[in-house]
Amino acid sequence: MFKQDQLDKIAANKEKWAAKLEATMKKRPERQPEFAVDSGVTINTVYTPLDLADRDYEQDLGLPGEYPFTRGVQPNLYRGRLWTMRQYAGFGSAEETNQRFRYLLEQGQTGLSCAFDLPTQIGYDSDHQLARGEIGKVGVAIDSLADMETLFDQIPLGKVSTSMTINAPAGVLLAMYIACAEKQGFKKSEINGTIQNDVIKEYICRGTYILPPEPSMRLISNIFEYCSKEIPQWNTISISGYHIREAGATAAQEIAFTLADGIAYVDAAIKSGLDVDNFGPRLSFFFNAHLNFLEEVAKFRAARRVWAKIMRERFGAKNPRSWTLRFHTQTAGVSLTAQQPMVNIMRTAFEALSAVLGGTQSLHTNSYDEALALPCDESVMIALRTQQVIGYEIGVCDLVDPLGGSYYIESLTNALEEKCMDYINKIDALGGAVKAIEYMQKEIHNSAYQYQLAIDNKKKTVIGVNSFQMEEKPPEGLLKVDLSVGERQVEKLKKLKAGRDQAKVESLLKAIREAAESDANLIPVFIDAVKEYVTLGEICGVLRDVFGEYKQQIVF
């Protein structure tokens, strides 16, 4: 990137400067023996062109919207349209969540993001024994299309885009969403949104798996195939590093394990007979924005470059849209403190800014009270306003990749790419992501433990937790989901089940069983079933019966 005579001059000057630095350090010793990012990259005092001497601008960076997309996936990025401001929401009943959705849209939010409760995420109806105490707690309870209709009441599904955090039963919830949109009068091809549909990370760290890997991968490939034909605008998967990071991974591990999962999905889809350029453009990603601001910016840039190379070089994708890594970001839940919760507003703002400087396509900002409970209306509003301040007030969206060209950012982007590739090579050697689940779990746990020890021994400062503590009054006004939500949901389900034509339900479940036992695509039979109010638990019950359940290996 620089001419040799320039570099020689800088090197000579830097040598002189090093002596000066040493003299200064004698008078002003440094605050800590070593500076490093959690990913294990040492940070030097200053960065210069010497750190990028062996790099090639065209090959490593290029222009925004061009391979390898280090600088962004679009030529004009936020000068055209800001990222989608998408707050993850959902709790209690479908009625309550519908109200929160409409509140967020009124406040200027530009897309919806739906949280489901744990029984829904694990494919149990609310009347299942294991749903006790969990109904409506971490998201909305959806048992059947009837709940979905209430959830999106007066929200036109042909006009908003919706992201659904649903994995193991993603195909069933997608079927309900399609049925719901059609009932509202929209065509399938008009709907737009994302399903998370990333089961490997459920095995690794998030826990809402149902089936073993093989049938899970088949369902995912079924979704890729169905959507590429019927709902071309749909993002068929959101390959997620967010939860991997929340579970303790470093930034380098986050992108490495996520992209390794991505490789496994692409491999499976190609093996099932799909063309990489048919589904490649609809793959999307989901990352965490953590506290180390500059490391995070570099991480997003490195991830884009690595994925572009994987899709083009490893899988031979020809469509440039298959090469682009488009991603959603959420600020780090794990960085929020229960102590002095208002300080979380600042943490979240810096994390969100790193995602924007890293070129995110959509963003969720956490609310300051989330280390204590589900967020209240006020805290959600401030979280959304944080995004609006970044988008409209501080000027960072007036150009693309403003930190590109910083000697440090570029150097760290290179270092994270290298670390990421080391991990991907290790995972390849183990036989791919599905075979490497326990390896990744161990790595994540070790990082999590080190992180906690660093806080406990004050190597890492956490304001309010190990430094700058103060006496506080217990927080007030926290949102609570009471148990009556569960009782009402069970009652509603009972009525629904009593009002159906049982023979029809049985025949639709039989059709699902037969499709599951053959190689047929399961999505069309899911759609037929949900339209007749066959429940999520009934459908997943058949799948459990045909395919068996995943058994977690305990690694710690």
Place this chain on the structure above:
Amino acid sequence: MSEKRIRVLVAKPGLDGHDRGAKVIAQALRDGGMEVVYTGLRQTPEQIVSAALQEDVDVVGMSILSGAHGTLFPEVVNLLREKGAGDVLVVGGGIIPEEDIPALKEAGVAEIFGPGTPLANVVTYIKEKLN
């Protein structure tokens, strides 16, 4: 020196999949000299109590971040009592609002460790309680 090592069951009741905290605590207790068994995810109160009896533990530590603590923690305490293991020390952690803590203590949970608790505090608490 011949002091019996404290045995702990670290458990994840309910459907919640967040096990970072549970595993970090488990490791800290192990590094603190205790024998630790971790149940893995999605344990019913019945499964937790049966594991506690089978492993003959002195302590059951549970972690929930989903909000189901009010239902599941007391169920575990009650089942332990029913099975004649009411002397097992039961502690919990997770995203548990302060206002829920009195009811949990009333139900027999000895202590709740909220977010930000140093690992050493948990280790010391258990050691002091059992000596």
